[in-house]
Every structure is written in structure tokens, then in C-alpha cells.
Amino acid sequence: MSVWRRTRGFEPAARLLFLNQLTINLGFYMLMPYLAAHLADGLGMAAWAVGLVLGARNLSQQGMFLLGGALADRLGFKPLIVAGCALRTAGFGALAFAQSLPALLAASLATGLAGALFNPAVRAYLAAEAGERRVEAFALFNVYYQAGILLGPLVGVALTGVSFRLTCTVAAVLFAALTLVQLRHLPVRRAVEAEVPWGEERRGQFRTVLAHRTFWLFSLCMTGSYVLSFQVYLALPLAAGGTGATTALFVVSALVALAGQLRITAWCSARLSRERCLVLGLALMGGAFLVPAALGRSLVGLLLCTAVLAVANAVLYPYEMDTVVALSKNRWVATHYGLYNTVCGVGITLGNLGTGALLDVTGWSVVPWLVLCAVGLGCAGAMALLARGGRLAEPPPVRQPAEEESPSRSA
Numbered sequence: 195m196s197v198w199r200r201t202r203g204f205e206p207a208a209r210l211l212f213l214n215q216l217t218i219n220l221g222f223y224m225l226m227p228y229l230a231a232h233l234a235d236g237l238g239m240a241a242w243a244v245g246l247v248l249g250a251r252n253l254s255q256q257g258m259f260l261l262g263g264a265l266a267d268r269l270g271f272k273p274l275i276v277a278g279c280a281l282r283t284a285g286f287g288a289l290a291f292a293q294s295l296p297a298l299l300a301a302s303l304a305t306g307l308a309g310a311l312f313n314p315a316v317r318a319y320l321a322a323e324a325g326e327r328r329v330e331a332f333a334l335f336n337v338y339y340q341a342g343i344l345l346g347p348l349v350g351v352a353l354t355g356v357s358f359r360l361t362c363t364v365a366a367v368l369f370a371a372l373t374l375v376q377l378r379h380l381p382v383r384r385a386v387e388a389e390v391p392w393g394e395e396r397r398g399q400f401r402t403v404l405a406h407r408t409f410w411l412f413s414l415c416m417t418g419s420y421v422l423s424f425q426v427y428l429a430l431p432l433a434a435g436g437t438g439a440t441t442a443l444f445v446v447s448a449l450v451a452l453a454g455q456l457r458i459t460a461w462c463s464a465r466l467s468r469e470r471c472l473v474l475g476l477a478l479m480g481g482a483f484l485v486p487a488a489l490g491r492s493l494v495g496l497l498l499c500t501a502v503l504a505v506a507n508a509v510l511y512p513y514e515m516d517t518v519v520a521l522s523k524n525r526w527v528a529t530h531y532g533l534y535n536t537v538c539g540v541g542i543t544l545g546n547l548g549t550g551a552l553l554d555v556t557g558w559s560v561v562p563w564l565v566l567c568a569v570g571l572g573c574a575g576a577m578a579l580l581a582r583g584g585r586l587a588e589p590p591p592v593r594q595p596a597e598e599e600s601p602s603r604s605a
Contacts, residue, residue: 196456197337200330207381208323208331211316212338214275214372218312219342221368224350225286225361232358233298243295247302254306255313256539263314263532264399271319271528272382276373278312281305283369290362313535318528319383321519328519329468332512333459337452344448403529408585409521413537415476415580416514418573420538421545422479422566423507426500428546429566433491433558442493443500450504458508468513468520469581473574475510479503480570487563517586545569 201209233244266274285304292298324331353361403409426447431440462471482502489495522530552562580586 197334200334200456204327204331204334205323206379207383208320210376210380211320211323212334214279214316214376215335216338216342217368217372218279219339220346220349221282221286221365221372223343223346224353225289225346225365227347228350228354228358228361229289232354236358237293239295247295247298250299251302251306252539252543254303255309256306256536256543258307258310259314259535259539260529260532262310262312263318263528263530263535264526265311266315266318266528266532267399267526270382271315271322272376272380274315274528275312275319275380276376278308278310278315279369279373279376280308281311282308283366283373286362286369287366290359290366310532314528314531317515317518317531321515321527322383328516329459329463329512332515333455333508335515336508336511337455340448340451340455344445344452347444399526399529403522403526403533406521406530408580409518409530409533410537411580412517412521412577412586413534414541415573415577416472416510416534417538417541417545418569419476419479419507419510419514420542421549422483422570423503424542424546425483425549425566426503429549429553429562430486430496430500432553433486434493434496435491439493439496442497446497446500447504450501451508454505455508455511458505459512462509462513468516469577469586471509471513472517472586473578473581475506475513476570476574476577478506478509478570480567480572480574482506483563483566483570487560487567491558520586 201212204212230244230248233239233247234241239247262274262278282305285301285308288297288301288304292301320331320335321328349364350361353364426443430443434440434443462474466474479502482499485499485502486495489498518530518534519527549562549566552565556562
């Protein structure tokens with residue numbers, strides 16, 4: 195009830211963005227966890243081909259985030275959100291019928307590009323819509339995000355039990371409906387920079403973002419949190435073994451986020467600065483891996499580690515998203531989100547390769563868990579150093595003289 199009450203406290207556009215993310219994750223997670231099995235068992239593809247199809251989706255999404263954010267800042271947030279959802283409709287629809295490798299690659303690339311189009315735009319739109327309530331808005335956003343992750347696989351396993359084609363069709367229908375709802379009901383919102391002609395400041399746009407040294411350092415620090423969070427998909431399921439134990443990990447992660455996100459954010463906001471919340475969240479993520487280091491591969495220890503990771507993510511997420519806006523100084527916000535997603539995506543890939551190699555070399559000794567712990571604590575220390583001197587603080591708004599303000603910029 196608290197979630198619904200707080201949701202109603204936001205404007206209709208923000209409420210629609212919450213619904214968007216719930217539906218996006220519901221549609222995505224009802225299909226993608228079962229795609230590999232469909233390719234290998236249903237279509238009889240070789241393992242390298244399965245990896246290629248799955249990798250193509252990830253590469254197209256991570257590689258195009260910066261372009262998606264830049265386009266959102268130039269063209270407005272709504273067109274990119276609508277276009278992304280429409281493209282994912284087409285991609286999921288194609289997956290229902292594609293059987294050849296080229297067709298599957300095209301469909302997979304389309305679904306990845308779709309995410310690159312709407313993800314930065316959604317976050318920049320929500321940040322602009324929420325204003326001074328950004329932290330609260332992103333806390334709610336994460337609740338809906340996690341709800342989609344929890345419900346998606348449950349719906350997907352039921353549909354896939356009938357046929358994978360049915361799963362793809364239902365997911366495509368969801369995205370088609372979402373596209374139409376946004377096209378009709380999502381208000382147009384443009385970044386201030388969207389008023390500048392494309393050719394006039396295009397270089398200035400990328401130069402501003404790419405030359406932002408503090409933003410790069412912040413992104414690199416936060417990449418550690420994404421590497422550690424992703425262990426719910428890699429090291430922890432491998433250590434748990436079995437579908438039932440793996441499912442339990444995902445359920446615990448989602449339930450902790452759903453039940454605790456708003457309470458955790460309220461507690462942090464009342465007691466800690468944004469910078470201290472970032473340091474605390476990173477330290478908690480590192481500390482979570484002390485549990486399996488001490489208890490080994492016991493299911494209780496792995497579930498406890500997962501729960502602590504979920505708490506840490508709940509601490510981090512609203513302030514992490516808020517810091518991106520603060521560092522951007524409200525200029526080229528979607529482009530900053532795009533670059534941030536790209537950096538973290540590359541970090542996840544490298545981190546997974548390193549974690550996998552470490553597990554191959556050391557097995558299930560205490561070493562991998564201690565290394566992951568060190569990553570979290572190291573990133574927490576780096577974030578604390580970065581926060582010194584107020585480099586992560588949001589600058590006060592600059593009041594322009596009345597005669598210099600235009601109705602379009604003050605709206």
C-alpha cells in the first residue's frame with residue numbers, strides 16, 4: 195500500500211514511467227532466460243552459435259547506449275522511448291519465427307538496440323519529471339524494476355511450457371501495447387539542449403560528456419557494484435547448483451528489494467548524505483562475500499550473501515542515479531546515462547571474465563569470495579576519496595535574469 199500511495203504522489207508522466215519499467219522487465223525476463231534453451235534444444239544450434247546470438251544482444255545494447263542517450267537529449271525523451279519499445283516489439287516477434295542464424299542475429303540485435311534507445315531516455319525523463327524528489331522517484335523505480343524481474347520468469351516458465359513461440363508472442367504483444375500507451379499518454383518532454391540545432395553543438399555535446407573526468411571516475415567506481423551484483427547470475431548460482439537453489443537466490447533478491455527499498459531509502463535519506471550512501475552501499479556489497487567465504491557453498495550462506503547484496507543495491511541505486519544527474523549539472527543528462535551504462539556494461543563483461551577465470555583456477559576455495567570482497571571495499575574507498583572536496587555534490591541552481599528566460603526553457 196505504501197508503494198501505491200507514494201506512486202500516486204507523483205505526476206501522471208512519472209507514474210507511467212514506473213509502469214513502463216515494470217512492463218519492460220516483465221516482457222524481457224519472461225523470454226530471455228529461456229532463449230538459450232530454445233536455441234540449443236529447440237533449434238539444435240551449436241553452443242558457439244547460441245553464445246553468438248546472446249552476445250549480439252548484449253553487444254548491441256551496451257555498445258549503443260551512448261548513442262541512444264545522445265539522441266534522447268537531441269530529439270526528446272518520448273520519441274526514443276516509443277521507438278525503443280516498438281523496436282523490441284519487432285525483435286521479440288521475430289524471435290518467435292526465426293530459425294536461421296542470420297535471422298536470429300538480426301532479431302537479437304534489434305532487441306539489444308531497443309534497450310539502448312529507451313533506457314537512458316527513461317531515466318533522464320524520470321529525473322527531469324521528479325525534480326527535487328529524484329531519490330524517492332528512483333527508489334520507487336527500482337521497486338517496479340525488481341517486480342518485473344520477479345514476475346517475468348514465473349510467467350515465462352508457464353508460457354514456455356506450452357511453447358517458446360507463445361512466450362515470444364506474448365512478450366511482443368506486451369511491448370506493442372506499451373508502445374501504444376506511451377504514444378498516446380506520455381507527455382512530450384525535451385531536454386534544454388534539444389533546442390540547439392544538431393549540427394551546431396554536436397561536437398560540444400560529446401566533448402562535454404567524454405571530457406568529464408569526475409564522471410569517468412565515478413562510473414569506474416560504480417562499475418565494481420555492477421560486477422558484484424552480477425554474481426547473482428554467475429558465481430552464486432554456480433556455487434548453489436541446481437535449478438531450485440538458483441531460483442531461491444533470485445526470489446530472495448527480488449523480495450528484499452520489493453519489501454525493503456522504500457524503507458532503506460527513507461532511513462538513508464534521514465541519516466546520511468548522498469556520498470556516504472554510495473560508500474556504504476559499496477562497502478556492504480563487498481562485505482556480502484565474507485559470508486560464503488566463511489560458510490562455503492552452503493545454501494544458507496549463499497542466500498544470506500544474496501540478501502545483503504540486495505540490501506546494498508537498495509542503498510545504492512537511488513543515490514547512484516541521482517549522482518549521475520548531479521554530475522551532469524542537468525546538461526546532456528541522457529547522454530551521461532548512456533555513457534554510464536556503457537562503462538558499467540564493459541565492466542560487467544570484464545568482471546565476469548575475471549571471476550570465471552578465478553573460479554577455474556582456484557575452484558571453490560575462499561579466494562574468489564575474498565577477491566570479490568576486496569573489489570567492493572576497494573571501490574568504497576575510491577568513492578570516499580572521490581567525494582572529498584565536494585566533487586560529487588550537486589551545484590546550486592543558477593538563477594537567470596528574467597529577461598533572459600524564455601517560456602520554453604522555464605516550462
